[in-house]
Amino acid sequence: MSCCDLAAAGQLGKAGIMASDCEPALNQAEGRNPTLERYLGALREAKNDSEQFAALLLVTKAVKAGDIDAKTRRRIFDAVGFTFPNRLLTSKEAPDGCPDHVLRALGVALLACFCSDPELAAHPQVLNKIPILSTFLTARGDPDDAARRSMIDDTYQCLTAVAGTPRGPRHLIAGGTVSALCQAYLGHGYGFDQALALLVGLLAAAETQCWKEAEPDLLAVLRGLSEDFQKAEDASKFELCQLLPLFLPPTTVPSECLRDLQAGLARILGSKLSSWQRNPALKLAARLAHACGSDWIPAGNSGSKFLALLVNLACVEVRLALEETGTEVKEDVVTACYALMELGIQECTRCEQSLLKEPQKVQLVSIMKEAIGAVIHYLQQVGSEKQKEPFVFASVRILGAWLAEETSSLRKEVCQLLPFLVRYAKTLYEEAEETNDLSQQVATLAISPTTPGPTWPGDALRLLLPGWCHLTVEDGPREILIKEGAPSLLCKYFLQQWELTSPGHDTSVLPDSVEISLQTCCHIFLNLVVTAPGLIKRDACFTSLMNTLMTSLPALVQQQGRLLLAANVATLGLLMARLLSTSPALQGTPASRGFFAAAILFLSQSHVARATPGSDQAVLALSSDYEGIWADLQELWFLGMQAFTGCVPLLPWLAPAALRSRWPQELLQLLGSVSPNSVKPEMVAAYQGVLVELARANRLCREAMRLQAGEETASHYRMAALEQCLSEP
Numbered sequence: 174m175s176c177c178d179l180a181a182a183g184q185l186g187k188a189g190i191m192a193s194d195c196e197p198a199l200n201q202a203e204g205r206n207p208t209l210e211r212y213l214g215a216l217r218e219a220k221n222d223s224e225q226f227a228a229l230l231l232v233t234k235a236v237k238a239g240d241i242d243a244k245t246r247r248r249i250f251d252a253v254g255f256t257f258p259n260r261l262l263t264s265k266e267a268p269d270g271c272p273d274h275v276l277r278a279l280g281v282a283l284l285a286c287f288c289s290d291p292e293l294a295a296h297p298q299v300l301n302k303i304p305i306l307s308t309f310l311t312a313r314g315d316p317d318d319a320a321r322r323s324m325i326d327d328t329y330q331c332l333t334a335v336a337g338t339p340r341g342p343r344h345l346i347a348g349g350t351v352s353a354l355c356q357a358y359l360g361h362g363y364g365f366d367q368a369l370a371l372l373v374g375l376l377a378a379a380e381t382q383c384w385k386e387a388e389p390d391l392l393a394v395l396r397g398l399s400e401d402f403q404k405a406e407d408a409s410k411f412e413l414c415q416l417l418p419l420f421l422p423p424t425t426v427p428s429e430c431l432r433d434l435q436a437g438l439a440r441i442l443g444s445k446l447s448s449w450q451r452n453p454a455l456k457l458a459a460r461l462a463h464a465c466g467s468d469w470i471p472a473g474n475s476g477s478k479f480l481a482l483l484v485n486l487a488c489v490e491v492r493l494a495l496e497e498t499g500t501e502v503k504e505d506v507v508t509a510c511y512a513l514m515e516l517g518i519q520e521c522t523r524c525e526q527s528l529l530k531e532p533q534k535v536q537l538v539s540i541m542k543e544a545i546g547a548v549i550h551y552l553q554q555v556g557s558e559k560q561k562e563p564f565v566f567a568s569v570r571i572l573g574a575w576l577a578e579e580t581s582s583l584r585k586e587v588c589q590l591l592p593f594l595v596r597y598a599k600t601l602y603e604e605a606e607e608t609n610d611l612s613q614q615v616a617t618l619a620i621s622p623t624t625p626g627p628t629w630p631g632d633a634l635r636l637l638l639p640g641w642c643h644l645t646v647e648d649g650p651r652e653i654l655i656k657e658g659a660p661s662l663l664c665k666y667f668l669q670q671w672e673l674t675s676p677g678h679d680t681s682v683l684p685d686s687v688e689i690s691l692q693t694c695c696h697i698f699l700n701l702v703v704t705a706p707g708l709i710k711r712d713a714c715f716t717s718l719m720n721t722l723m724t725s726l727p728a729l730v731q732q733q734g735r736l737l738l739a740a741n742v743a744t745l746g747l748l749m750a751r752l753l754s755t756s757p758a759l760q761g762t763p764a765s766r767g768f769f770a771a772a773i774l775f776l777s778q779s780h781v782a783r784a785t786p787g788s789d790q791a792v793l794a795l796s797s798d799y800e801g802i803w804a805d806l807q808e809l810w811f812l813g814m815q816a817f818t819g820c821v822p823l824l825p826w827l828a829p830a831a832l833r834s835r836w837p838q839e840l841l842q843l844l845g846s847v848s849p850n851s852v853k854p855e856m857v858a859a860y861q862g863v864l865v866e867l868a869r870a871n872r873l874c875r876e877a878m879r880l881q882a883g884e885e886t887a888s889h890y891r892m893a894a895l896e897q898c899l900s901e902p
Contacts, residue, residue, distance in 0.1 A: 209245070216252040225257055243290065250287050255298040258283040262305055274314065278324035281309065285327035288334035295338040299331070303348030306331055310357040310368065322363050329367040336371060342378040346386050351375060355390035359397060369416075376419045384422055395420045395430055403433035410441060414453035418460040426461075431469040434461060439479050442486060452506045455490065458483055459509035462516040467528055477528050484517035484537050486510075488544035495547040504564040511571040514541055522578050542582050545575045549586045552593060560600055569597060569633050576640025580647075588650055595657040598633040602666060634666050635686055638693040645700040655708060660701060664714035667694040668721055675725075688738055695741035699812075702748045709752045719753055722746035723768035730771045737802055740809040743772045747816035754823035761826040769820075769827060773836050776813055779806075780856075782846045792851035793843070814859040821866040828871035837867050837874060841881040849889050861892040868898045875899060 216228035261280030284302065288294040309328045314321045332350060335341040345351070354375075357368040372394070376383050384391060398420055402413040417434065434457070441454045461469050470476045487510035494500070494507045518541065520527050521534045529537065548568050555565055572594075580587065641659065644650035654660070673687050698718070702709055709715045722742055729739045746768055750759055759765045783794035795803055821827050831837060840860060844852065864883070867874045879899055887896035 213248055213252050216249075225253075246286060246289060250290070250293060253283060255296075258287075259298070259302075262302060274312075274321060274324060277309070278320050278327075281306070281324050281327040281331065285330040285334075288331045291334070291338060294331075294334040295341065299335065300344045300348075303332070303335065303345055303350060307348060307350045307353035310353045310364070311360065316363055325364045326367075329364055329371065333367075333371055333374075336374055336378070342375050343382065345375060346379060346382045349386075351383050351387040352390045355387060355394050358394055373416060373419055380419075381423065384424075388422065388424075391420065392422065392427060395422070396427065399430040399433035399437075402437040405437070410437060411450050411453055413437075414441070414457045417457055421460060421464055426465060426469070431461070431465065432471075435469055435471065435479070439475075442479075442482060451486070452503065455483075455486065455506060455513065456509040459512035462512050467516060467520055470528055472528060477530060477533060480517070480520060480528050481533050481537060483513050485540055487513035487517070488540045491544040492547045495551040502564070504567075508564060508567040511567055514544060514571055515574050517541055518574050518578055538579075541575070542579075545572065546583055546586065548572050549583065549590050552590060555593070560597055561604075565597075566601075566633065569594065570636050573633075573636035573640055576637070576643065580640060580643045580650075584650075587644075588653055591644075591650060591653045592657050594633075594637060595654065595659050595662065598637055599658075599662050601633045602662065602669075632690075634662070635690050638690060638697065642693055642696045642700065645697050646704070648704075651700075651704060655705065660708060660712060661714045663694055663697060664718050667691065667698075667718065670694070671721060671725065688735070692738055692741050695745045698745050699748065702745070702752065706752050709749060715749065716753065716756065716758070719746065719749050719756070720758060720764070722749070723758070723764045726771040726775075727767045730774050736798055737805055739771075739775055740806050740813070743775045744809045744813040744816060747772055747813050747820060751816055751819045751823060754820065759824060761824075765824075766826075766830060769830060770834060772813065772817065773831060773834050776810065776817060777836050777839065779810055780843065782843060788848075790848045791846055793847045793856070794851075811855065811859055814863060818862040818866045821863075821870050825870070828867050828874050831867055832871065832874050832877055837864060838877055838881045840864065841878060841883050841886050844890060845882060845886050852890065857890050857892065861887075861890075861895050864892075865894050865898055868895065875901075 212228060212231040215231065216225065219225040219228050258280045261276045261283070264276040264280075284299065284306075288299060293299060306328050309324060332345060336345055351372070354368040354372045358365045358372065395417075398413060398417055402410055402417060405413060438454055438458055442451070442458070446454075467480065470480050490510045491507055491514070494502045517537050520529050521538055521541075527534075548571060552565070552568055552572070559565055572590075576587065641654065641663075645654060670687055670690055674691070698715075722745060726739065726742050726746060729735060729742060732739075750765075750768075753759060778796055779799045780793050781796045782791040784791050799806060821831075841864070844860065864878065868878055868883075875898070884896055884899045886892075887899060
C-alpha cells in the first residue's frame, strides 16, 4: 500500500470515521447498508495490515460523512477491535515517504471514534492508552501540519470522553494527563484552549487529586492565568474571573498571583459594570477571602479603599436580592457576598493591624447592619420545606458571624427570629447525615469547589453559639431561648461534641472548631448558672451535663495544650455543683471526689514562687503553663476559686478531701515563701476565701493551717477573717 493510501486512511474523518464526525446521525432503521456490511466483512476477514487498511478505506467510501450512528460505530469496532489501533499507536516506523506520526494519527482517530461510545471509553484497553495519549499533547512537530492537528483534536476527544466516565478522572490523573494538559496550555500551541477546558473539568471533578499529582504544573498555569487577568483589557477578563477560582490551590496561593488577582479585581470592581460582569468578580474575590482571609489585600490606602469597596458592593447585592419578596435570588452570588461580608466583619472587629481606618469601620458597620437586616427578613420567610436548602444555611452562617460580634443593633428583629434559629439548629442537629451532605453543597454554592475539611461545617449550632453566648446575658433573648428549648439542645450538643474528645478518638486530628464549640457552650452554661439558677436545678439535662463534667475533668487536666478547656469545665462544674449540692451524685461518690481533686489541681497549679535577681525573697508568679493564656484564663480561675469556696459548706466531705490533697497547707507555704508585696489584693482575697471556708468547715483543717504558720501568714497578708478563724478553738 502506498503512502498516499496511508495518508487517505489517516484522514478517515473526511469520509466518516474521523473522531470529530463520530456523532450519531440518521438512524438507518429500515435496514443495513448491504455495501457497508460487505466491506465490514472484508475488514473482519483481513489477514494483514495492508488488507485492513484497504478495507478501512472501502468502509469510509461506503459511509458518507456524518452518517455513522452508534450501532454502525459499534460494528466497526467489532470488526477492528483494539489490537490494530494498539499496534498503530505504538508503531515507531512509518512507510517510506510518510511523516513518522501518520500511523499514530490513524490509531488515535480510530480510538477517538470508538470513545464516542461511553462503554468503550471506559474500556481497560482505552484506559491503558492514557499515558501514550498524554504524550501526544506535548509532542513537538510542525504547527501547520493538518494531520498533526487532526491527531491532537482526536487525542483531546479521547481524553474528554474518558473524563466523562464515572471513574475516568481518576484514571486520567494517575496517567499523568494533568501535567500534560498544563504543559500543553502553557505552550500555547494548537489545541491549548482544549487543554484548559479539560483541566477545568478535571479540577471540578477531583480537585484534591489533581493538586496532589501535579501541583507545580498547576501553579504554573495559575501564574499564567493571573498574569493574563491582570493585563486583560477586553472581555476575556470576565471569562478569567470564572476560571480562576478553580485554579486556586488548597494550600498557599503564590504571592505574585495574589498581587495580580487583586490588581485585576480592583480595576474591574472599580468600574461601572452590568451584573453579568460584576458577579464573577465578586465570586472570585469571595474565593480569595475564603482561602486567604485579608492577606491578599495590600496594606495602605489603596488596600483599605479596595476592601471597603468589596464589602460595600457585597452588602448592596445582598439587599437587592433579599429585600424584595418574590424576586429570584442568585444564590451563588449572594453566598459569595456573604463571604465578603464576613471578611468585613473580621476587619471591623480587628484591633491591631486592621486594613480599615476607624471612619471606614463605622461606615461599613452601618452598611452591613442594613444587609443583615435583609438576611433576617429573608430567614423570616423561610418555611420548613426550605430548611435543608444550602442557601438557608449560608444565610444562617452570616447571621451567626454578625451576632458573634454585634447583638445590640437589630435586637427586636433578632429576638423575633430566635424561635426559627432554635428550630433550624435542632433540625440540622437531629439529622446529622443530611447535614454533612448539606454542608458540602454550601461550600460548592458559596465560594469554592473545595470540599470542607473534617469539621462540622453543616452544624448550625456551631455558627450560632457565639451569638447565643452574648444573648443569654440579656433577659429578653435568654427567656426566648429557654422557652424554645435551647438549653436542652445545647446540653445534647455539648455531650455529642464531647464524645469526639473521649478516649478512643484521635484528638490530634480534631478540628479546632470542636474545642472552641465546647468552650463556647461552657460560657453559655455559665451565663445560665448565674442568670437562671432555677433552670439548672429543675432541668434534668443539666444533671446529665454535671455527670459528664465530673467524669471528664480528671483526664482533661492531665492533657497538654488543653488547659483552657479544662478551666471552662472545672469552673462550670464547680458553679453547677453549688446549685446541685443535694444531688446524690455529689455526696462523696468516686466521680465527685475525682472531679474536685482535678478542680483543686487546676486551681492550685496556677502560681508558683519565683526567685528574682538581687532579692532574697521570691515573688508570686504565674506557672509556665498558665502564663501564656492567663488573659483568657484569669476570669475563669477567679470564678472557680469563688465557686469552690461556695461548695465547701454545702458538701461536708469536701474539706477533709481538700486537706488530704494538702492544698491548704501548700497554699500557706506558698504565701509564706514570697513577698507579700508581690501578691495582688484580688489574689489575697481569693486565697483567703478558700482558706477561711475550709477552716470553718473542719477542725482538722484549722489545726493543719496553724501548724503551717497560718496565723502568722494571715497577719502578714492582713487576712483578718482567716486570722480570726484560726484564733478560735
